Amino acid sequence: MRGDPDDRTPEQLLSFGVVNLDKPPGPSAHQVAGWLRDLAGVNRAAHAGTLDPKVTGCLPTLLGDAVRLAQVFDDAIKEYVAVLELHGPPPADLDSVVAEFEGDIHQKPPRKSAVVRQLRTRRIHGLELLEVQDRQALLRIICESGTYVRKLCHDIGLAAGTGAHMGHLRRTATGTFNDTTLASIHDVHDAVVEWRERGDDAPLRAVVQPAERALTDIPRVQIAESAANQVAEGAPVYAPGVLAAETDELGTLVACYTPDGAAVCLGTLVGDPAADRGSVVNLERVLV
Structure with missing residues (x-):
């Protein structure tokens, strides 16, 4: 087992760590992850959510065995700051136009995307007009994962009656990772x-x-060292090995930890953590 996360050696940290990377403009997210992999001297690295080459900002990148945690970012809420380049003078009611795009919106992925081009719904949790100067407007966008900000800017331009496209885009947060670190x-x-x-x-x-930093939002289940050894061999988590749990809602994705705070696995809660017998967590990803 890896032991207390705060007491790990540099080698252990690099082999099971996460960097809250400030992606520069130019390279792709995949290229940047490759650079970090080579710098760290590990065999794998994975980024948490693609950013186009010109886009900058928050790109949490998992190193070594931590790539097994990549699924926790699948549904992570994203936050961006975008420049809306209007094709004409901004209308007096631009604030109101922008506000209309909060909530559920419908988008079809662009032609160059890697997903099937089907109309889908995405939620805009927050959309704020920060500043307007000439034909540029600065937007703060908090949105569901998989939202196409470029398409959102295009649609706002149509609603404003001027047309618009996305200028500079910077991601300021991915889940619990943000631009302060x-x-x-x-x-x-x-x-x-x-x-x-x-x-x-x-x-x-x-x-x-x-790497446990990436699990901040995932409910914890604390298990005994003996149970952790069994999990490392592929066994589910049984009730006698559970010491504490933050949730009892079946079907929830949980992260199992040893008493010293080391993550052991990701799994689905399938039984009562307070029970005396039976399976409590079915494994999805073993981390040790």
């Missing part, structure tokens, strides 16, 4: 060099967090 590629590079060449791991710990 971002690290650049250069930060990660310098931290790795500082540790490998000078033995100072403090900068590395500042930019690479234990």
Whole structure:
């Protein structure tokens, strides 16, 4: 087992860690994840939600065995700041036009997307007009995963009667990761060099967090060390091994931890955590 996340060695941190990366403009999200993989010296890395090459901002990237956690980002709420480039003078009621797009909207993925082009519903949790200057408007968008901001900007332009397209786009949050703790590629590079060449791991710990950080929003189930050893061999979590649980709602995705806070697996709650017998968690991803 990996033990207390706060006591892990740099090698353990890199092999089961997450970087809240500030993606630069230019490379694709896949390329950036590849750079981090090579910097960390691990065999795998995965980003939490694609960003187009020109888009910047929050791109949590999982290292090593932490790629097994990628599913927790599938439904993560995203937040963006976008420049709306209007094709004519902004209407006096632009605030009202923008407000009409809060709630459920219908979108068809663009032709270049990797998904089937079928009309689908996405929820806009928040949409705020921050500033208007000439023919540019600054928007803050909080939306469901899978929302096409470029299409949203196009549709706002049609509703405004001017036409519009998306200018610069920056993602400011993905789930519980936001732009207050971002690290650049250069930060990660310098931290790795500082540790490998000078033995100072403090900068590395500042930019690479234990992978458990990605599970903040997932209900916890604490299990005994003996149960964790069985899970590592592929067994489900049985009631006698459960020490505590944050939920008893069946069908919930949960994360199982050892008493010292190390994540062991992701699974589905299928039984009463307070029961004396029977399966409590069916495994989806073993993390150890």
